[in-house]
Amino acid sequence: MRHMTQETLSWLQLILAERFGHDFQLQGTDAGFVRLSLAGSGLGSIEIAADPGTFRRADSALAFTTWDALAEDWQPVLRGPLPAPGLARAPSPLIEATPTGYRIHYDVLGLSYWMLSRQEEVGRTDLDNFNRFPASASHARKHGYLERPVVDEWLHILGQVIRRQWPELQLRQLQASMKVSHDVDVPSRYGFGSVARMVRRMAGDILIRRDVRSVLQAPSIRMKTRTALHPTDRVNTFDWIMDVSERHGLVSAFYFICGRTDPSKDADYEPEHPAIRGLMQRIHARGHEIGLHPSFNTYQAPAAVQAEANRLRRVCEQEKIEQEVWGGRMHYLRWEHPTTMLGWEQAGMTYDSTLSYADHAGFRCGTCFEYPAFDPVAGKALNLRIRPLIAMEGTVIGYMGLGTGEAAWKKFRELKDTCNAVNGCFTMLWHNSTLASTAERDLYQAVIAH
Structure with missing residues (x-):
């Protein structure tokens, strides 16, 4: 499979429209890229590498490296090199000009799909004691970028490429x-549930939290929560x-x-x-x-x-x-x-x-x-x-x-x-x-x- 399905491309078009405020067309090419063009415009295009083999995987064993955007005259939105999941080594240059536009040698769209669709989590069995997929098993935590919005970082770079390709285009102004x-x-601490549960909570409040005041109020809170929450319930x-x-x-x-x-x-x-x-x-x-x-x-x-x-x-x-x-x-x-x-x-x-x-x-x-x-x-x-x-x-x-x-x-x-x-x-x-x-x-x- 060389390209994403049309359904996936249509969904990614919607993601881009929401982020940038314009309609873009995405179309696979025979050269292993996805062509991004501005709807209704014949003014060139941006080609983005397509790596569906990597970003269709339901595991966390993807390769990883980083890319220094500043070294290629692009401005990262956060400090330091950008995380680049799926790459073992960043191409140089990663973004280059072509006769009709730009070419990005990293699958920004594939990364967006993999992260946003949570493809990584499908069918996972390495779960915690509540059957949740934990951060500790994720690619992001293993490679140290969980506290970075990696999709937003790469779409910020894509936005810069779009502005250079179509300098007259006014992109959506986002607001924090x-x-x-x-x-x-x-x-309510004591207002609902069984008497046995209330007694257990009272014991915990005394023995663990040393909250004697709440325990003394418990009977009153219990009685007066029949129609409304008690104002002194902690x-x-x-x-x-x-x-x-x-x-x-x-x-x-x-x-x-x-x-x-x-x-x-x-x-x-x-x-x-x-x-x-x-x-x-x-x-x-x-x-x-x-x-x-x-x-x-x-x-x-x-x-x-x-x-x-x-x-x-x-x-x-x-x-x-x-x-x-x-x-x-x-x-x-x-x-x-x-x-x-x-x-x-x-x-x-x-x-x-x-x-x-x-x-x-x-x-x-x-x-x-x-x-x-x-x-x-x-x-x-x-x-x-x-x-x-x-x-x-x-x-x-x-x-x-x-x-x-x-x-x-x-x-x-x-x-x-x-x-x-x-x-x-x-x-x-x-x-x-x-x-x-x-x-x-x-x-x-x-x-x-x-």
């Missing part, structure tokens, strides 16, 4: 942004979160669990509960977003994702909550590719924001831009958007062992600065239940404000 979301795993941070977001011009998205496929891992509340209905009403009234957090074992069951999405919509309809956009994230970041993605599409959801690694923050998809989903098994675009997740607080604080002090702040800042450098979107997950301490709140506010 930030999105914050909150998985509602525990909306995980009832929803109004505080919305206050912070509103001060900084942000919209918070709150993702609710609407099923129970594993009693020990899923939430202990029901979306129909009066206190949860009231919370949803308050979120909507303040202009924030409600979304879905599919339960623990739905990642391999598209029909279950659809059923839980329908349940959420039904509750919202009963509460007269209307939204144009419906999205969310998988519980525990569990993901089987492309099965989980198909569940989101079948549920009629607008976007998914699961794709980050639990064990290391960074750019799992190689980008910080939202983009249309693609099924690499069926070879077709989906009616779904992928909103890459760049950092989860539990990853930085816990898995990466950085705590809630300066080291964690520095990592969040580095990732956010990287997104800003490519004028992309820094998407962050922070659970409402991980804002109980002063240190957690201070760190959260510092990340938001930076």
Whole structure:
């Protein structure tokens, strides 16, 4: 197979149109390149090397090298040489002028396909204890570029080639942004679930967290959460979160669990509960977003994702909550590719924001831009958007062992600065239940404000 399928090329054309603001045509050539031309223009073209043999692989054993863009008079958007997955050695020159345009001797489009479609993850068995594909097994982590949006870096170079080829063309001006979301795993410390679970939490609060005050309040919180969340419940941070977001011009998205496929891992509340209905009403009234957090074992069951999405919509309809956009994230970041993605599409959801690694923050998809989903098994675009997740607080604080002090702040800042450098979107997950301490709140506010 020398070239990508037309379906794949059409999807990549859409990616380029969204990024650059113009319609480009992509067509394979007999010389092993893909020709990029400007729709409706006969003013030359850009030829891009095609290496489908490399970028159709569902493994992480690709060759790797780097390319010094500055040495060839191209401006990298980040410091240092560009990562070049799939190449054992960078050609010299990697980009050269031709009589009719330019020729790029690296498969930028193939790399974009491989990273954005998550071809690397198809059929993988080297999973963690929650059956997730871990960062430690990925090509990006093994070769040290997980914290770089490698697709965005190469598209930045492609944009420079496009401007030199068509200097009169005005490319889309991108603007850095930030999105914050909150998985509602525990909306109340003691208000829901069995008495046995409440007692276990009380024991943990005394023995581990030394939080005597919360334990003394537990019976009162339990009794008074029948109609609304208790204001002194330490995980009832929803109004505080919305206050912070509103001060900084942000919209918070709150993702609710609407099923129970594993009693020990899923939430202990029901979306129909009066206190949860009231919370949803308050979120909507303040202009924030409600979304879905599919339960623990739905990642391999598209029909279950659809059923839980329908349940959420039904509750919202009963509460007269209307939204144009419906999205969310998988519980525990569990993901089987492309099965989980198909569940989101079948549920009629607008976007998914699961794709980050639990064990290391960074750019799992190689980008910080939202983009249309693609099924690499069926070879077709989906009616779904992928909103890459760049950092989860539990990853930085816990898995990466950085705590809630300066080291964690520095990592969040580095990732956010990287997104800003490519004028992309820094998407962050922070659970409402991980804002109980002063240190957690201070760190959260510092990340938001930076």
